[in-house]
Amino acid sequence: MAGGREIKTKIKSVQNTRKVTRALEMVSASKIRKAQDLMKASRPYARLMRQAIGHIAHANSEYKHPFMIERSEVKRVGFVVVSTDRGLCGGLNTNLFRSLLAQIRGWQDKGVEVDMVCIGQKATSYFRRLKVNMVGSVTHLGERPQVDQLIGVIKVVLDAYTEGRIDRLSLVYNDFVNTMTQKATVDQLLPLPASDELASTHAWDYIYEPDAATVLDHVLTRYVESLVYQATLENLASEHAARMVAMKSASDNATKAIGTLTLIYNKARQAAITQEISEIVGGAAAV
Amino acid sequence: MSTIRCDIVSAEQEIFHGNVSMVIATGEMGELGIAPRHAPLITRLKPGQVRLKLENGDEQFFYVSGGILEVQPQVVTVLADTAMRAADLDEAAARKAKDDAERALANRSTAIEIADAQNQLAQAIAQLQALEHLRRNLKH
Numbered sequence: 005m006a007g008g009r010e011i012k013t014k015i016k017s018v019q020n021t022r023k024v025t026r027a028l029e030m031v032s033a034s035k036i037r038k039a040q041d042l043m044k045a046s047r048p049y050a051r052l053m054r055q056a057i058g059h060i061a062h063a064n065s066e067y068k069h070p071f072m073i074e075r076s077e078v079k080r081v082g083f084v085v086v087s088t089d090r091g092l093c094g095g096l097n098t099n100l101f102r103s104l105l106a107q108i109r110g111w112q113d114k115g116v117e118v119d120m121v122c123i124g125q126k127a128t129s130y131f132r133r134l135k136v137n138m139v140g141s142v143t144h145l146g147e148r149p150q151v152d153q154l155i156g157v158i159k160v161v162l163d164a165y166t167e168g169r170i171d172r173l174s175l176v177y178n179d180f181v182n183t184m185t186q187k188a189t190v191d192q193l194l195p196l197p198a199s200d201e202l203a204s205t206h207a208w209d210y211i212y213e214p215d216a217a218t219v220l221d222h223v224l225t226r227y228v229e230s231l232v233y234q235a236t237l238e239n240l241a242s243e244h245a246a247r248m249v250a251m252k253s254a255s256d257n258a259t260k261a262i263g264t265l266t267l268i269y270n271k272a273r274q275a276a277i278t279q280e281i282s283e284i285v286g287g288a289a290a291v
Numbered sequence: 292m293s294t295i296r297c298d299i300v301s302a303e304q305e306i307f308h309g310n311v312s313m314v315i316a317t318g319e320m321g322e323l324g325i326a327p328r329h330a331p332l333i334t335r336l337k338p339g340q341v342r343l344k345l346e347n348g349d350e351q352f353f354y355v356s357g358g359i360l361e362v363q364p365q366v367v368t369v370l371a372d373t374a375m376r377a378a379d380l381d382e383a384a385a386r387k388a389k390d391d392a393e394r395a396l397a398n399r400s401t402a403i404e405i406a407d408a409q410n411q412l413a414q415a416i417a418q419l420q421a422l423e424h425l426r427r428n429l430k431h
Binding site for chain 2: 042045046048049052053055056059060063121122128129132138139140141142143150151152155156157159160163208209210211212213214218219222223226229230233
């Protein structure tokens with residue numbers, strides 16, 4: 005029976021692969037719900053924060069915070085990249101990095117240098133191979149990312165911005181649209197994009213306690229933190245969604261492969277039996 | 292009795308929203324009592340209680356470990372911190388992030404990784420070719 009054993013082994017190995025992909029698919033399917041709940045729970049904060057920032061942008065303050073002033077010359081830009089810690093999630097990270105690389109190349113062609121901050125193992129190991137300057141990294145955020153895990157990296161880039169080492173800061177992450185769709189997104193964090201709402205009709209300003217500089221510094225830092233945190237949660241939900249879809253198609257492919265292999269095995273077995281019979285018949289005739 | 296809308300949120304969840312007749316919180320410069328029609332105000336909060344006087348006269352307490360209080364004509368917003376914050380803690384976190392990046396750059400074991408990946412790729416291609424071969428044999 006030619007190759008019968010080899011085909012059997014192959015079928016076994018594909019079956020084992022399918023077991024793994026099935027399990028991963030189901031794990032992601034259950035985790036995606038939790039990730040979505042987290043995302044929803046943190047939305048009110050992000051919304052109210054945006055609202056407060058909108059109010060601040062419209063206040064007629066004598067003090068203008070550096071985060072709100074567009075710089076005339078851009079010599080160095082910063083990127084905060086949010087990626088996953090683990091692989092096996094289809095083209096999620098690859099697509100994100102590709103759209104980011106296009107941006108980086110665009111800046112480098114203009115003679116602008118790039119600083120990177122990486123959140124997640126995949127971004128860290130990908131970008132250390134490229135000629136970009138990585139100034140901060142944080143990995144292994146787990147299934148429930150907390151704000152305090154992100155404070156460090158955010159402080160690095162905000163300090164760089166305040167000290168004038170970078171003149172622009174963007175946030176790169178996968179936006180969770182729905183289970184089937186995740187969109188690689190590049191958002192400008194700093195300077196704050198000018199809001200398109202109309203300025204209020206009368207001039208007013210806050211009472212700042214203790215003073216405008218301290219309060220705005222605090223508020224804008226929290227604002228950036230909330231955006232990065234929200235991006236991390238979106239990316240987490242995207243990761244599970246992408247993994248679920250990728251693993252589902254892997255399981256389907258494995259099933260197809262097993263079908264084909266079983267067919268081949270049966271044919272080989274049939275051929276072997278036929279051959280054996282004809283040999284016996286041939287032998288009997290000779291006697 | 293006039294009321295004002297009040298929202299209390301932290302980065303991880305929504306804590307309170309509804310109409311209240313007064314918000315009492317510990318601002319950086321001291322205790323603040325915000326009644327409806329307060330002038331626009333924005334301040335940092337110190338760790339402490341936020342007390343709400345509800346419409347029906349009840350009081351509700353929340354503990355915040357810091358945050359921001361914003362007063363607008365229509366609404367009072369408390370953006371509470373969940374994380375423990377202090378300048379030196381933040382500094383330490385920033386330093387750790389930098390170290391992590393440097394360490395990632397330092398052990399560039401990529402040559403090995405690439406070799407490993409190429410190995411796996413070669414194996415996968417060989418398997419695919421074998422499958423393809425089998426499939427072709429099956430047809431005739």
